[in-house]
Amino acid sequence: MINVSPRAWFAGAVAASALLLTSCTSDSGDGEATDPQSSPPSVSESQDAARAQEKKLTDQAQAALAAVQVGKLLEAGAERVTDGIHTEPTLSQGKTYKLNLVCVGRGSAHVTFTPADTGSKVEVPCDQSVVQQRITAHKLPVRIDVEGVKGSTGVIAWEIDRI
Numbered sequence: 229m230i231n232v233s234p235r236a237w238f239a240g241a242v243a244a245s246a247l248l249l250t251s252c253t254s255d256s257g258d259g260e261a262t263d264p265q266s267s268p269p270s271v272s273e274s275q276d277a278a279r280a281q282e283k284k285l286t287d288q289a290q291a292a293l294a295a296v297q298v299g300k301l302l303e304a305g306a307e308r309v310t311d312g313i314h315t316e317p318t319l320s321q322g323k324t325y326k327l328n329l330v331c332v333g334r335g336s337a338h339v340t341f342t343p344a345d346t347g348s349k350v351e352v353p354c355d356q357s358v359v360q361q362r363i364t365a366h367k368l369p370v371r372i373d374v375e376g377v378k379g380s381t382g383v384i385a386w387e388i389d390r391i
Contacts, residue, residue, distance in 0.1 A: 282308070282383060285332045288356065289385035292330040296358050297389060299326060304387035309333055309354065309376035317372065317388055319365035326389045329374065330358045333382010342371040354382045362391075 269277070286306045293304070302325065303317045309331060319325060327347065331337055331354035339361075341347045347363035352374065363370070374384055 285383040299389035313374035335380025
């Protein structure tokens with residue numbers, strides 16, 4: 229006979245009860261709910277799922293950038309497409325840099341520079357492809373803005389490398 233402490237037995241009984249309750253109330257997969265009193269996911273469950281999805285997209289975008297990094301990393305970040313990127317990186321006047329961007333999600337985003345002669349306006353599709361552009365800091369400060377096109381979702385990751 230196996231000697232089991234009462235505390236361990238109780239913990240096992242609770243776990244078994246939870247498993248049985250879960251299996252008895254789970255969806256049968258035929259499109260009909262088995263419990264008419266069931267409720268939609270709670271706000272915290274929805275927020276947790278959204279955070280997990282955002283982390284997954286961020287990891288994918290950052291991995292794509294890591295594969296193309298050239299030179300010494302100067303500055304980098306990742307933002308939701310809906311928030312956009314608005315940065316004034318610390319650049320040296322007259323120096324040339326490489327801006328790498330990748331968007332993972334749906335839709336696209338537009339990149340603009342101030343002053344405008346820093347780099348060309350470019351569209352970044354949210355299809356995991358990396359968009360690269362050489363930028364030159366002719367006049368300081370330089371501002372880089374990336375705005376998502378209406379309806380676009382996902383994550384944009386970016387980095388500026390010294391070349």
